[in-house]
Amino acid sequence: MSLEAGFDLIVIGGGSGGLAGAFRAAEHGARVAMLEPHLLGGTCVNVGCVPKKAMWLAADVAGRLRLAQTLGFDVPPATLDWPEFIVHRERYVANIHASYRRRLDAAGIMVVPSFGRFVDARTVECENGTLLRARRILIATGGRPHRPEIPGAEWGCVSDDFFQWRAAPERVAIVGGGYIAVELAGLLQALGSRVDLFVRGDRLLNGFDHELAMQLGEDYRQSGIRLNFGHSIAALEDKGRRVRCEDGELSDPFDAVLFATGRKPNSERLELERAGVATDVGGHVAVDERHATNVDGIFAIGDITPNPPLTPVAIAAARRLMDRVYGGATALLDARDIPTVVFSHPPIGQVGLTEREAREIHGDAVRVYRAGFRPMLSALADVPQRSLFKLVCLGDEKRVIGIHLLGEAADEILQGFAVALKRGITLNDLRDTVAIHPTSAEEVVLMR
Numbered sequence: 517m518s519l520e521a522g523f524d525l526i527v528i529g530g531g532s533g534g535l536a537g538a539f540r541a542a543e544h545g546a547r548v549a550m551l552e553p554h555l556l557g558g559t560c561v562n563v564g565c566v567p568k569k570a571m572w573l574a575a576d577v578a579g580r581l582r583l584a585q586t587l588g589f590d591v592p593p594a595t596l597d598w599p600e601f602i603v604h605r606e607r608y609v610a611n612i613h614a615s616y617r618r619r620l621d622a623a624g625i626m627v628v629p630s631f632g633r634f635v636d637a638r639t640v641e642c643e644n645g646t647l648l649r650a651r652r653i654l655i656a657t658g659g660r661p662h663r664p665e666i667p668g669a670e671w672g673c674v675s676d677d678f679f680q681w682r683a684a685p686e687r688v689a690i691v692g693g694g695y696i697a698v699e700l701a702g703l704l705q706a707l708g709s710r711v712d713l714f715v716r717g718d719r720l721l722n723g724f725d726h727e728l729a730m731q732l733g734e735d736y737r738q739s740g741i742r743l744n745f746g747h748s749i750a751a752l753e754d755k756g757r758r759v760r761c762e763d764g765e766l767s768d769p770f771d772a773v774l775f776a777t778g779r780k781p782n783s784e785r786l787e788l789e790r791a792g793v794a795t796d797v798g799g800h801v802a803v804d805e806r807h808a809t810n811v812d813g814i815f816a817i818g819d820i821t822p823n824p825p826l827t828p829v830a831i832a833a834a835r836r837l838m839d840r841v842y843g844g845a846t847a848l849l850d851a852r853d854i855p856t857v858v859f860s861h862p863p864i865g866q867v868g869l870t871e872r873e874a875r876e877i878h879g880d881a882v883r884v885y886r887a888g889f890r891p892m893l894s895a896l897a898d899v900p901q902r903s904l905f906k907l908v909c910l911g912d913e914k915r916v917i918g919i920h921l922l923g924e925a926a927d928e929i930l931q932g933f934a935v936a937l938k939r940g941i942t943l944n945d946l947r948d949t950v951a952i953h954p955t956s957a958e959e960v961v962l963m964r
């Protein structure tokens with residue numbers, strides 16, 4: 517057993533948060549060791565945001581090719597050669613790995629290709645028995661898909677498996693109604709699968725605006741997705757080909773069943789108890805607003821904490837933490853007004869409070885403005901898909917406290933308006949801004 521001392525910081529996990537923390541600490545002159553047993557970039561780069569967005573883009577192209585036919589273009593019916601597309605996807609991801617590797621070398625960060633577990637509050641053990649010691653330790657071990665504990669669950673797939681698929685299954689059941697279920701349902705349907713969504717509640721995307729979620733459900737229905745609300749799954753039967761619901765109903769056979777039923781934090785293998793680090797009931801590492809755990813010198817960021825499990829949140833938390841610890845800064849991560857987009861077809865984005873949340877807090881002082889319209893491309897092609905934009909405003913000054921966008925380009929439009937909301941703009945500030953015509957975005961400044 518050898519002892520590698522002399523580090524200022526050990527980072528456990530080389531995903532979005534761990535990498536951001538390691539780079540920022542090294543920029544401040546800290547000597548950093550980072551443990552990552554798998555691929556650099558973690559969930560986002562390998563089995564999350566990046567390959568998902570690639571598939572979403574492929575599905576978007578497929579949808580546009582269908583529209584092109586409607587508009588008079590002489591294009592044959594579009595079918596995707598998955599293996600060929602995946603070569604492009606994997607090349608893109610490999611370039612990210614190579615870029616991380618170069619930057620880590622340049623920053624002098626020691627990368628240890630190993631799981632890590634605590635020996636005590638200053639010491640981490642690698643799989644080969646090497647002990648690393650440092651004054652500070654950052655836990656950034658992220659999470660993994662949660663599979664429901666029901667008979668036959670082992671037959672089902674999770675999002676990690678989806679990224680191994682080399683063809684679209686003809687008939688696919690997706691269980692869940694959150695981000696991943698909605699995103700994979702939309703893109704698989706667009707790429708030619710017949711999708712059944714099994715949702716235990718009565719709506720998609722809890723936590724998003726109710727009206728927009730209803731409109732998205734309608735768009736999905738029109739695209740051919742079968743939405744089974746109020747369906748809790750009791751078992752997978754027939755070697756995982758059929759879904760048995762809690763009311764006893766047995767589904768037709770599917771070629772694949774995919775669970776998109778949330779994620780679990782990777783805390784078990786860390787042996788946190790040896791360092792005395794506390795977790796919550798769900799296994800997340802408990803942190804305060806400084807991302808400090810209950811143990812002096814041990815911090816945690818990203819999906820291992822109860823923070824919103826989004827890549828930019830992990831990165832922003834890690835950078836601010838290292839700026840405070842090594843750079844003398846004081847700024848904390850502002851957990852309010854974090855913008856987020858679901859890459860559905862069409863996408864849905866939000867920042868700030870939903871109408872329901874705003875009314876619970878501010879009652880009658882809330883004013884809501886809406887724009888429902890057909891984006892120009894849908895209108896030209898005479899397809900029914902509609903966009904719905906909503907602003908939630910507060911009081912007589914009509915300060916904008918929520919922006920909710922469903923429709924073509926919502927994913928790209930939201931970021932700029934999120935800056936404006938954070939700066940405290942009012943409805944009049946929006947109205948005072950000259951529109952860009954003809955766009956979908958102009959609807960945000962023309963709302964009355």
Ligand SMILES: Cc1cc2nc3c(=O)[nH]c(=O)nc-3n(C[C@H](O)[C@H](O)[C@H](O)COP(=O)(O)OP(=O)(O)OC[C@H]3O[C@@H](n4cnc5c(N)ncnc54)[C@H](O)[C@@H]3O)c2cc1C
Nearest residue numbers: 529531532533558559560564632657658818819825826827
């Ligand atoms: C399908 C999918 C799509 C997503 N799409 C988006 C999106 O579009 N936009 C967005 O913002 N977010 C998205 N997310 C969420 C995003 O991927 C996560 O919030 C983000 O990756 C969290 O970063 P992290 O650093 O906390 O953890 P991770 O990226 O999960 O990294 C943790 C790393 O720690 C390593 N590790 C685990 N245990 C140990 C150990 N004991 N020792 C050493 N290393 C360890 C793991 O191998 C892993 O590489 C998506 C997630 C999924 C699953």
Ligand SMILES: NC(=O)c1ccc[n+]([C@@H]2O[C@H](COP(=O)([O-])OP(=O)(O)OC[C@H]3O[C@@H](n4cnc5c(N)ncnc54)[C@H](O)[C@@H]3O)[C@@H](O)[C@H]2O)c1
Nearest residue numbers: 664692693694695696697716776777778779825857858859
């Ligand atoms: N575009 C993005 O930014 C993006 C995309 C994908 C994932 N993510 C992040 O990853 C996280 C995880 O995504 P997710 O979709 O797995 O989780 P989620 O929390 O968004 O949704 C989980 C869904 O599964 C349902 N569910 C849970 N247990 C169930 C059970 N036993 N039976 C039936 N349904 C069950 C829930 O009701 C919910 O609808 C998200 O919270 C999000 O922060 C972000």
